[in-house]
Amino acid sequence: MHFLFVICSLLIASIYGNPVYQFDIDFDMRSTYEVPKRWASAGIEFLNHEIQGALYSQMIFGESFEELAPDSITRRFNVSRFGPRTSLYGYTGCGGRFNDEWGLRDVSKMWHGEAAGTANGTFELVEGGSMNGLLYQTIKFTHGRGSMGVANYGTNCHGGTHFVEKKPYEGYMYIKGRKGTKAYACIQSQDGFTKQWSNLAECRTLEVQKENTWEKVDLRFTPNATTECGNFLMDSQLWTCNGRFIVELRTHGEISLDYTWLTPGDWNLAGKGIPARKDIMDNLALEGLGTLRMGGSMCNEADYRWKRFRGKREDRQPYHGFWYSTLGTIATSRGFGMFEIIDASRAVGIEPIITFNNLEWASDMGDFVEYCWGDEHTTWGRKRHEDGHPRPYNVSWIEIGNEQPLDWVLHDTFTAIVKAMEERISKIKGAPRFKYTIGHNLWLQDMNDPLVQTMMKSTNHLGDRVFWDLHIGTGANAQDGYTLLEVFEGFRTQLQKADSRMRIIILEENGGDHGIGRAVGHALYGNVMLRNADLVVGHGYADCLEFWQGLDHEYAFNQGQLFVTADKSFGAPVWWEIYMSSQHTYPHVVETDMHPGNEGKQNVYYPDGTTLLSRDGKHLVVRVTNTDPKNETSIMINLHGRGEAKLAGLVALYDNENPTKPFEGIDNTPSNEKRISPVTTYQPKWTPTTEFTLYPLSFTIFIFELH
Numbered sequence: 001m002h003f004l005f006v007i008c009s010l011l012i013a014s015i016y017g018n019p020v021y022q023f024d025i026d027f028d029m030r031s032t033y034e035v036p037k038r039w040a041s042a043g044i045e046f047l048n049h050e051i052q053g054a055l056y057s058q059m060i061f062g063e064s065f066e067e068l069a070p071d072s073i074t075r076r077f078n079v080s081r082f083g084p085r086t087s088l089y090g091y092t093g094c095g096g097r098f099n100d101e102w103g104l105r106d107v108s109k110m111w112h113g114e115a116a117g118t119a120n121g122t123f124e125l126v127e128g129g130s131m132n133g134l135l136y137q138t139i140k141f142t143h144g145r146g147s148m149g150v151a152n153y154g155t156n157c158h159g160g161t162h163f164v165e166k167k168p169y170e171g172y173m174y175i176k177g178r179k180g181t182k183a184y185a186c187i188q189s190q191d192g193f194t195k196q197w198s199n200l201a202e203c204r205t206l207e208v209q210k211e212n213t214w215e216k217v218d219l220r221f222t223p224n225a226t227t228e229c230g231n232f233l234m235d236s237q238l239w240t241c242n243g244r245f246i247v248e249l250r251t252h253g254e255i256s257l258d259y260t261w262l263t264p265g266d267w268n269l270a271g272k273g274i275p276a277r278k279d280i281m282d283n284l285a286l287e288g289l290g291t292l293r294m295g296g297s298m299c300n301e302a303d304y305r306w307k308r309f310r311g312k313r314e315d316r317q318p319y320h321g322f323w324y325s326t327l328g329t330i331a332t333s334r335g336f337g338m339f340e341i342i343d344a345s346r347a348v349g350i351e352p353i354i355t356f357n358n359l360e361w362a363s364d365m366g367d368f369v370e371y372c373w374g375d376e377h378t379t380w381g382r383k384r385h386e387d388g389h390p391r392p393y394n395v396s397w398i399e400i401g402n403e404q405p406l407d408w409v410l411h412d413t414f415t416a417i418v419k420a421m422e423e424r425i426s427k428i429k430g431a432p433r434f435k436y437t438i439g440h441n442l443w444l445q446d447m448n449d450p451l452v453q454t455m456m457k458s459t460n461h462l463g464d465r466v467f468w469d470l471h472i473g474t475g476a477n478a479q480d481g482y483t484l485l486e487v488f489e490g491f492r493t494q495l496q497k498a499d500s501r502m503r504i505i506i507l508e509e510n511g512g513d514h515g516i517g518r519a520v521g522h523a524l525y526g527n528v529m530l531r532n533a534d535l536v537v538g539h540g541y542a543d544c545l546e547f548w549q550g551l552d553h554e555y556a557f558n559q560g561q562l563f564v565t566a567d568k569s570f571g572a573p574v575w576w577e578i579y580m581s582s583q584h585t586y587p588h589v590v591e592t593d594m595h596p597g598n599e600g601k602q603n604v605y606y607p608d609g610t611t612l613l614s615r616d617g618k619h620l621v622v623r624v625t626n627t628d629p630k631n632e633t634s635i636m637i638n639l640h641g642r643g644e645a646k647l648a649g650l651v652a653l654y655d656n657e658n659p660t661k662p663f664e665g666i667d668n669t670p671s672n673e674k675r676i677s678p679v680t681t682y683q684p685k686w687t688p689t690t691e692f693t694l695y696p697l698s699f700t701i702f703i704f705e706l707h
Contacts (some may be wrong), residue, residue, distance in 0.1 A: 004419050020634045020691060024593045027620055027706065030613050031046040033534040034587035038290025039352075039539030040578050043508055043636045044341070045296035047323045048557060050545035052566040053155035055344070055349060056336040057263045059169070060245060062110025064132040067093060069106050069125050078107040086240055094157040107150055108137055110157055114246060117146020131174045131214040132259035133318045133330060139183075139257070141249040142232075149183070150257070153240075155547050158243030160232075162566040163200055163223040165189055168265035171219040173206065173247070174258040174314070183255045184246055185219055189227045190242045198245070198385045200225055206247070207503020208255070215444045216314075219262055231568040231671070239548055239670040241566040257394045261335075269347060271390075275336060277314075280545065280569045282579045283349035283562055285547045287575055288582020290537055291397070293507050295439075298322045299402045306368055309337030311387050312365035342395045351397060351508070357513040358401030358413050359562045360440060362420035369424040373431040396432040399469060399507070399646055401439030406446050414438060415458050433465060437505060441471040443663040447490035456498035462573025464501040469538065474511035484525070488532050510541040511559045516655050516697045517629065517664035517677050518559070519573035522627045523653075523699040526581060527610035530589055541574065563668065564705050570673040573666075577653055577699055580678050583650065584621045584701045586612040592622070593600040607633050607694065619650055620645070622702040626694040631665050638688040646705045647686035651678050654698035 008329060013137065042049055053061050093109035103113035106123045113123050121142040121413045130136040141148040154161040163169065173185065186203040190196070200223035209215055227243035247257060254674045264503025269278045284292065303319040310316075313335045345352040356365070372393040373447055374381025385395070398416055404410045418436055425431045438455060446452065459466040472489065491504060509525065511518045516528045522541065529536045546560025561575045572577065589613040605628035613620050626633045639645045655662035656676060 011463045012328040018634065019351065019663050020595055020606050020636060022595045022636045022638060023622065024592055024638050025611050025622065025640065027303060027590050027613055027639060029591040030588040035530060035533045035589065036290060040289050040545035040582060041293060041507065041538040042289050042561065043293045043540055043542045044544055045294065045298045047296065047383065048323050048544055048560060049561065050543060051336050052324060052333055052548045053159065054545050055276055055280050057064045058267060058335055059154065059161055059262045060152050060260045061187045062108055062152065062273060063261065064110035064318060065125065065135050065137040067109045069104060069109055089539060095546055097157050108135065111137065111150040111152050113155065114151050115148045118144035119146035119148040121148050130258055132314055136256050136258040139249055140254045141252050146615055147248040147250045149246050151244045151246040153244050157361050158238060159547065159566045160229065160239060161243035161245055162241040163227050163228040164231060164408055165223055167267050168580050169221045169262060170265050172216050173243060173260045174214050175206050175208060175215055176212055176214050177255040180206055180213045181253050181255050182504060183249055186284055187221050187223060187226065188244050188246060193345035194624065203660050229565065235375060239565050261313060267569055269344065272347060274347060280564060281344050283346045283569050285350060287579050289350050290354050291351045292345045292427045293353040293355060293540060294338055295402055298400060299355045299357050305360060306338060306356060307364060309334050337392055342393045344392050351399045352400060354395060354397055355399040355402055355439060358404050358410060360417065365417045366420040366424040367419050369431060370428060373428050385392040393563040397435040399437035399439050401473060404439050404442050405443045406449055406451050410440060411451060411455055435465045436462060436468045436470050439469055444487055444490065447494065453498050454495050456500035456502055458495060459502065460500055464503065466502045467505040468502060470504050470506050471508040472506060472508065473481060474509055474518050482573060484528050492535065492676045503537050505538045506536065507540040513558055513665045514560065514572040514574065514667045515665035516573050516662055519577040519646035519653060520625050520627055520697050520699050522574050523577050524608055524627055527608050527623055527625060530610050533589060541630060554596050556693050562650060570668060573653065576677050580651055580653060580701060584703060586614040586619060587620065588613040607635055618706050620704040620706055624694065624700045626696060626698045630698055632693050634693050636689065636691055644707045647684060647702060648705050649680060649682045649703045650684060650700060651680045653678050653694040653699055654699040659695045664697060669679050
C-alpha cells in the first residue's frame, strides 16, 4: 500500500517547470446558504440487473417463466441464441452458460432442464392459461428412473444462488397438474470437485390438490450450510455462487409451474415486509446518500403506470420493459416498483424520489397522493389497506417524465398533474407538501427557449418546491466541470426574469465505466456544484447498482457505483469518493481562489478546490481534485481569517497500486474489493508554504481545525 502523497519541497515544481497552484482561502467569507449534510443522490432503474437480480430480494431470476427458450428464439425469430443483448433480445441466460441442447430446448431461458439417473422426457413452454404473464413451464417425465426437473441459477443464470447456514428462506410457487401429482422443490449446492449437487435442506413436497387448477404452495427452507462463491465458471471474471433452486419430478408424470417467489426470511428487510436486500440498502446509506431516485428511461415505456405496481406480488402482471425485454413476450417484473423503493429507502433514512411516466393521467396522480397518504375512509387509502400496507407510504418528492422534449405536452401534463395532486393533498389530513421535478434535461441549447420562462411562471405558486432535472456526463477534465457554469448562469438569468424560486437538481450523472477517472470526475463536478449549492440542491449518480459479471457485454451502461453479487455488495471507486465526501462535509461554502487560474484554456488539466466550513466555525475541509491522468500536480494552501488553523489529516482516493501511473478504467472486484479506496494520513506537517504533490487522477480532502 502506498501511503498518501508526498509532502515535498518547492524544488519539484522548479525542476519540471510545472506551476505550483496556490489556494487562498478566507474562512471568514462563508456562504449565506447551507449545503445539506446528505447532499448526494443516486438513481436506480430496471437496468443492468440493478433491481431484478440485485436489490430485489427475489432469488428466482425469471420468476414467471416469461423468457422464451433459447431454441424458441432461434426457431421463431431467426436470431442466434448466443447473440449479444439488444433492446429487443434480453439477456442470454442459460443459453450462455450451458451447451446441452436437451436442457435448453423448450425451457424458459432463465431456467435449465435437469435429469438424474436414466430419467428422460420433454419440457414445454406453454403460452396461454398462465397464472402470471403469458407463459408457464411444463415438465413431462415419461421414461427411465431418477428425477427430472428445471433449476434456477440466479441472476441471468450466471450469478448463482447464495444461501446462508441456519437462516430461514421462504416463499411460494404456483403449480398445476393432475390431482395427486407430486413434485419436489429443493435448494442445493454443488461440490467443486465432483460437480455433484446435494440438498442443503429438506426438500418441500409440492402435491397437486385440485385437478388442473393453479394452486399456491408454500416454500420454506433452512440451509444446513452456506454456499461458496468465487470464480467457479470458465470465465475467470465471472463471480458466481454454487447454489441453485430446483423443482423436480421423481416418478413418471407431468406438472406445470408458474410464478415462483423465494426470499430471505425475517432476518432480512423482508421481515419488515420490504423485498429488498439489506446489505445493499445499508451500503447506500453508509455511502451517505440523501435521496434515491427510482426513474430513468424505463419510465418512458407506455405500460409503466403506477396503478399496475400495486397489490399482491403474484397478481402484478409483467410487461415489456424499456431495458429488460425479450422477443415475442413480456419479461419485466412488477414485483419491485416505486412502493418497494419508498419503503426500502425510508428504512435506512434515505428520501425517495419517484419518477413517473409524463403521460400519467392527472386524476391518477391525484389518486397516487390518496393511495400513499389517505386513511381507510378514503377510496384509495382503503385500497392501500387492502393491499396489506396500512401505514402510509412516506413519499413527498416526485418527478414527471424523464428526458422529455421541451414542448407544450410536457408543460400541460406537468401543470395538470401538479394541480390535481395539490388539490388532493389539501383534502387529506397529514399529507405533506410535495416537491415536484420537471423531467426535461435542460441544457444550453434549450436555455433561451420561451417555454423555459413559461414553465417557471406556471409553477411560481410552488415557491421553492419545484425543480428542473439536469442530466450530465462525467468528465475527468477540469474544463468539463466548468461548462456547467454556463448552464447555471443561464438558468439564474431565466429565474430572475420569471421571478421564480425554482432550483436545479441533477438526478443523472452518466458515464461509461467505474474507474478512478470516473470517481475523480464525479468529485470535480461535486466541487463545481457545491460552489453553486444555492441553486443546485442535489448531485445524483445514474444507475447506482450493477450486478457484477465481469462487466458483462450484455449491459447497456457500465456505470454502477455499488457492485452486487449474490453474496455481497461492495463499492466501485466512485462509491468510495461519495463516501469520503459525505464523511467530510460541512454546511458553509468558503470563498476559495486559485493562482494561477486556467485563464480560459480548453482541455487543460489543473487542480480544482472547494472549501467547506462547519456551522460553529471550528472545522474546515478543502476538497481538491487532480484530473490529469498522467502528471502529478503541486499545490499550496493558504488560510486567512480570524484565529489559527491546524491541519489534522488528509484522506485521498487514487490508484493505490499504481499511484503515479494510474490506469483510468481500473475497477474494484469481488476478490479485491478495496483495490481503489481512501487512504488516510493523520496530522501531517503544514504551514502556508508547505507544498503538497497530488497523484495523477486523485481526489484529496484536507481536514483543518480552527482555533
